[in-house]
Amino acid sequence: MPSPARSALAHIAFSDLVVLLRGIFERHGTSAEVAAVLATNCASAQRDGAHSHGVFRMPGYVSTLASGWVDGRAVPVVEDVASGYVRVDARNGFAQPALAAARGLLLEKARSAGIAVLAIHNSHHFAALWPDVEPFAEEGLIALSVVNSMTCVVPHGARRPLFGTNPIAFAAPCAASAPIVFDMATSAMAHGDVQIAARAGETLPPGMGVDSQGLATQDPNAILNGGALLPFGGHKGSALSMMVELLAAALTGGNFSFEFDWDQHPGAKTPWTGQLIIVIDPRKSGGESFARRAQTLVAHMHEVGLSRMPGERRYREREHSALHGVAIAEQELAQLRAMTGD
Amino acid sequence: MPSPARSALAHIAFSDLVVLLRGIFERHGTSAEVAAVLATNCASAQRDGAHSHGVFRMPGYVSTLASGWVDGRAVPVVEDVASGYVRVDARNGFAQPALAAARGLLLEKARSAGIAVLAIHNSHHFAALWPDVEPFAEEGLIALSVVNSMTCVVPHGARRPLFGTNPIAFAAPCAASAPIVFDMATSAMAHGDVQIAARAGETLPPGMGVDSQGLATQDPNAILNGGALLPFGGHKGSALSMMVELLAAALTGGNFSFEFDWDQHPGAKTPWTGQLIIVIDPRKSGGESFARRAQTLVAHMHEVGLSRMPGERRYREREHSALHGVAIAEQELAQLRAMTGD
Structure with missing residues (x-):
């Protein structure tokens, strides 16, 4: 992950950053509920050093809202489809408030059925994917999520782009440590x-x-x-990217990465697609606790010479931010303050 | 996939190959039920040109059975854990008969709950993974499976091997064509x-x-x-391989790829681990049929220049085998006949 822009760094308390971003979202047309969800999400990415999804994204959010491409006041419609299936129509709003609206029902189903799926469609995802899965692991559950995006990846063996960067994120609890979390674009x-x-x-x-x-x-x-980008790992990464299109779009009822046309909305940056989240309750598996088994795996990974677990850098940055404040380039902070319009 | 050994090719009807392999399994100590499942599985791989999991595997099956490492007569114990969760103890037998024993219950749950998971432990998987998922797609369902294997892959950034080749297989229905299926080792x-x-x-x-x-x-x-092998795609393939260990072993209650010790069983070749299968019913998703949406995606993949879909070569080989018989090197066929002991 590249570091913030090469200018002097300011440090700001996480809660202050959330308030600042919330103000920007509300100023540019979102409801208070949507602003709270997106501000926390974006501030968390900045806090964890995930700069490509931190405050760097704010101009894109603002221009997208201004373009009328996304509905910042959308109220997601949650449908209880079956004992393991929740469906949400995000109503052309952001995916994160749709997840927030369905989260309680999804948790209840996963704990009861052992596994449950949340299918979000008609949604815009412009953020990192790990913030969507990590909280499930913090509650002792395993979560896997995929989201498709916008045409910018050439399928392996093809000539022109079709797939999005189509990330896959996974989170699992681990005894005596923070959850094991990864979030990888299927593009290179x-x-x-x-x-x-x-x-x-x-x-x-x-x-x-x-x-x-x-x-x-x-x-x-x-x-x-x-x-265009290439998939990671040749034909294998390409097959995974195809799977993401099938799960996040074909299954949910959302758009494929190549299906939406934002030409009439200059400034629009947010892919209008779908997202799938699968949550598993490992307490159904019997035997030794999953979290302790995960701890055993991590211990062995260190034993064979692994120096850094996936997600570890984020936790380190998070700790640092808690002590010293969230680092933001002075210039970016000034831009953010200008965006509040005060 | 390399072609069969460089010798003259024989052609044998699929059903005759199944009978031949069933005889070998029974002769070497499996029950009739287990023999039927494994013979069909192995003959299908040979039929589809997946030679690394075709009759090439038979000497390994035979030496493993002879070593006492696996129980060829094991009767799997199926446990109905929750409305979306089935657990199977394969009782130190093969994974495929465990899947066969639980399949009806898994299908019923997936269709009712919208998603269901099958967690197999105490199992040996020595075959390709696509035969486990493809049949679900033929019934209109989406299936994802992972199985861990035996230490032979160095985690990205580590010095010594720990993970197995840990494949991921996926199958989804597609209108007006055979299912979309891939099966990829997370090793290179x-x-x-x-x-x-x-x-x-x-x-x-x-x-x-x-x-x-x-x-x-x-x-x-x-x-x-x-x-040792390396993961495919660097740190991303390595993270996926770790996920497979967590899902196929930690979650199911099976062994990690590094946990079993077959030193006392010379000739043993089958990894004694676990397997996870997730099945989703896309009819729960509402909107246009999943299979038609999948067909749209495939059409667009061809439009951007993709010449071959994942799994397409297997279908072509399957068709060829149906017309001309399953190709086997003469030498291998003679070996197989010798193994029947007749």
């Missing part, structure tokens, strides 16, 4: 990281993407301007 | 393919594995003799 690189590299004038490693002619490039601007 | 290469390359004296592409000193090698024998 996350779109936000390409944008950050472009802004910083950096060159990418080879194998990340192609230019508008379909030729390999290491220039992030060439990828962003008519080029 | 499947273990069976390394064995086949070693037998054929072939050199591997770079990036597949390391030798006993932990140094990169393209020699399949160096990987098999004290060396």
Whole structure:
């Protein structure tokens, strides 16, 4: 993850950052409920050093709201479909408030049935995916989520882009430590990281993407301007990206990454697709506690020489932020304050 | 997938191959029920050109049964845990008969709850994973399965092997065509393919594995003799492999890939671990039929230049086998006939 823009750093308390972002969301047309959910989500990413999904995203949120592309006041409609199935129509609003609205029912079903699925459609997801799964693991549950995005990835063996960056996130409880969490784009690189590299004038490693002619490039601007990303891991990452389209769009009733057209909404940045979350209650598995078994696996991973678990950097940054405040480039903080319009 | 050994090819009707393999399993100590399930599974892989899991596996099955490592007569114990959760103790037998024993209950739960999970433990999986998921898609359901195996993969960033090849398989219905199915090792290469390359004296592409000193090698024998495989796609494939350990072992109550010790059973080849299968009923999703949406996705994948869908080669080989018989090297067929002991 690239570091914040190369300027002096300010430090701000997490709660103050949430208040600041909430004000921006409300100022630009969201309801108080939506503002609270998105502000906490975005501030958490900044706090954890996940800068491609931190305050870096705020101009995109604001321009999208201004464009009329997304409904910042949408009230999600939750449908109790079956003993293990919850469906939510996000009503052209953001995915996170839809998850928040259905979360209680999803938890209840997962604990009762042993497994439950939440299918969100008609939703916009513009954030990291790990904040959606980590809280389930904190409650002792296993969670897996996929979300599709917008056409920018060339399927392995094809010539033109079709898939989104289509991330997969997973969270599981682990005894005597924070949950095990990962969140990976199925593209070779996350779109936000390409944008950050472009802004910083950096060159990418080879194998990340192609230019508008379909030729390999290491220039992030060439990828962003008519080029495309490649899947990670060749045909395997490509198959996983296809699976994400099937689960997050075909199954939920949401758009595929290539189906929405925002040409009439200049400034729109948020993919209008779907999201799937599967939650499993490991207490149904019998035998030794799942969390203790997970701890055993982690201990063995360290024993064979692993120095850093997936998600570990986020926890370290989180701890640092709790002590010293959340780091933001002075320039970004000034921009945020300007966005409140006060 | 490498082709069968370089010798003259025989062709045998699928049903005759099943009968032949069933005889071998029974001759070497399995029950008639177990023999029927494993023979069909193994013959199907051979039929579909998935040679690393076809009759190539028979000597391993036979030596494992002879070693006393696996119980070929085990009767799986199915437990109805919750409205979406089925648990099976395979009783130190094979995973496929455990799946067969629980399949009816799993289907019933998935159709009623919208999603259901099957957790198998105390099981041996020595076959391809796609035969476990494809039949669900043929019945209009979506299936995802993971199984862990035996220590032979170095976690990304570690020095020594810990994970198994830990495949992930997925199947989904698709209108007007066979199901969309993939089955991928989370290692850079499947273990069976390394064995086949070693037998054929072939050199591997770079990036597949390391030798006993932990140094990169393209020699399949160096990987098999004290060396190890690498995960596919670097840290992302490695995280997925970790997820497979958590779901297939920690959640089910099975062994991690590094936990079993078969030293007292020379000839044993089958990993004694666990398997997880998640089945979703897309009819719960509302809106346009999932299978028609999947068909739309596939059409677009072809439109951007994709020449071959995942799983497509297997279907082509299957069709060819139906017309001409299942291809087997003469030498392998003779070996099989010798194994029946007639």
